[in-house]
Amino acid sequence: MKRILLSHGSGGKAMHLLIKNLIVKKFNNKILDELDDSAVLSPTGDNRLCFTTDSYVVNPIFFPGGDIGELAIYGTVNDLSVMGAKPLYISCSFIIEEGLDYDILDRITTSMATAGEKTNVKIVTGDTKVVGRGMADKLFINTTGIGIIAEGVDISLSKIEIGDKILINGSVGEHALSVMSAREDFQTSIKSDCAPLWDLISNILPIGGIKFMRDPTRGGLATVLNEISENKNYGIGIHEGDIPITDEVSAFCEILGFDPLYLANEGKALIVVSTDTADSVLREMKKHPLGKKASIIGEITQENQGKVVFETIVGGMRIIDMLTGEQLPRIC
């Protein structure tokens, strides 16, 4: 078995071979081929750029429905997408633990290449560091993305108004539970929802009335809703019965004592839409494979300023606060 050595991070021969074979070949594009330390980009015209970064430390690096490489591409693609930015370029930086199987890195970079092709983003620059055994846990990946925001698109918390509807494109909690099941070796058929959202979002943007979008990853739906309610003088009302959730996720949460509202998702967008276009946006979302279970889950309210109020199916009410403490570390 071929393993990663410290010399693969030395800046010398071993590193050059690794980069050539595992990275440049696969992420195949002319900008990366230059092998400069930086990439030169020429996005068109005067459009605004969107710039986002995430480091991925998910444990384990392979989980039902995905792996750290795919997650690193889709996660960054989604951060751009929810800003209304068409994802164009991604940088990719690896921190590798000495001794990692070469084959594992090979599988991960293949998975990243495939994810890049699917989403039509180019991986144009990168970096590789190797640290000694026990100084990192197998593999961490940073991806940083650049996207372009078309004229007229303006996604911002400040645009949200009382009466706006809150939508989500599908069921919640699957990513977190899939990672946990892989980590703890539970028997379940739950798969990560890890998926790229730009295609879906680019279909609904032209309809208009889209005020704000965010992907509920770490901290889940509850955290995003709290971020929204914190920023303005309004409340948020959420209807439990309208949140899409699979029976299996419900059952698992009940057994393990998790609240699905706090669980990470990797293929979901929470979208705030003006009342007059909410139905059209919902209809368009339902046409897309990633929006079949889309739903209006609540609205921006005049009452309960600064609070997220959750109406349970049986008619009860509870305040959904931000997560305190850590429910599931290293979920992404």
Place this chain on the structure above:
Amino acid sequence: MKRILLSHGSGGKAMHLLIKNLIVKKFNNKILDELDDSAVLSPTGDNRLCFTTDSYVVNPIFFPGGDIGELAIYGTVNDLSVMGAKPLYISCSFIIEEGLDYDILDRITTSMATAGEKTNVKIVTGDTKVVGRGMADKLFINTTGIGIIAEGVDISLSKIEIGDKILINGSVGEHALSVMSAREDFQTSIKSDCAPLWDLISNILPIGGIKFMRDPTRGGLATVLNEISENKNYGIGIHEGDIPITDEVSAFCEILGFDPLYLANEGKALIVVSTDTADSVLREMKKHPLGKKASIIGEITQENQGKVVFETIVGGMRIIDMLTGEQLPRIC
């Protein structure tokens, strides 16, 4: 002593407070204040953008002359600078080991903020992950930068021609040895050369004739020279006597058996310049605090195609190959 907990990476309350207090306050700019997952940028006009990424894993995180935070800013600023790109925006992503002193993170983010101010770059977006104790070594930082390349500037390996001169702005080897002395607790006054190069480079670019630049970090001068010679059908001749090096670095290398040509630098640029402007560029460099010891160290030659030939002071010749294996891991 306040320590970093897993909950500081949860996406919840603890993480929000940490980001507010240690990051947003210090990296003080309007784009970051938005606290979106992405930053919206509006660089002017049709200029080409330069995009670069690096993860910093230097051990120890404080060393004579700098720390991992300063290094992460200057390193990425320099990667942009050697492409002829004015550094504008930086993203910053932390991977933190659970249990890290809160004060250490505080010092590092202060150091990054200062480095950002000095170089006039804005840290506009970021990410924070916390992994369990023993799953990372204290702190890793990824910085990804965007710069803008002015019209007419075209830095590229493909422009190098036989006869071009090779310049460096100062003495080599200090960064690597300073990190090593901190790691091994050696007594030495050697300090890292960690410094931002844009100011120096922006002074020489208008002179013209600058074909290629690269900062000789990991793998040192030898690796950059080999990257140049690999890409073209020419040779490279380097004169030992013209390479600036301090007595202390020389002495240390002799004792420890290191070759200074392979040692990492963090405030140096290797510059390939056409014969007719080389002297003017050298004169301009010498006016700058970071270029006082600038020197023409060699030239692009017709003979010895694909090889880097090193003429020693005593008149001997040796081929300088790329580094094989690892001399000093985790130097940056």
